[in-house]
Amino acid sequence: MDAPDKNCPFCAEPIKAEAIRCKHCQVSLLTGTADGAPPPKSKKPIWPWIILTPLLILGTLMVVGAMSGPPDEKTKARSAIDLCWKGVDDELQSLSTRRFVRGTCQMMVEKYETKYGRSPTLRRE
Structure with a gap:
């Protein structure tokens, strides 16, 4: 056969x-x-990865940055108050300086609450 x-x-x-x-x-x-x-297996070129990966990362960061935008006034005021209270807690400052900063922080809290309403997480004392 x-x-x-x-x-x-x-x-x-x-x-x-x-x-x-x-x-x-x-x-x-x-x-x-x-x-x-x-x-033998054909080797794929690596240069597209070397060029495209940083470009994709940069593009992603640009999109995220464009979407986030600058902070609003309420966020800025809140950050300023938090920074002010850190000055009160600084033990290297003299007692009179810390009292002055404490009074300033309390005034900032009052203005914040008048403008944006009471916040339960905001430090007052």
Whole structure:
């Protein structure tokens, strides 16, 4: 029972259908190489990653920055009050300076609460 012939995909010579190596060009029909070893993997270039990754990160940061915008007046006032109370807690300051800063902070809290309403998390004393 003879098997039908087929043509070698590398040299186009007729070979048996069950053949795993071409008898004419000696190329393995399984791997496509003459020694039977698998073909080497092609190396993908790395330069697109080196260029595109920083650009994508920069673009993302620009979008996030554009969406956040500057802080509003209420946030600025709240930050100023928090910073003021840190001056009161500074033990390197003299007692009279800390009393003056405490009075200033209390006035800032009063103005904040008059303008934006009472805040339960705002330090008052």
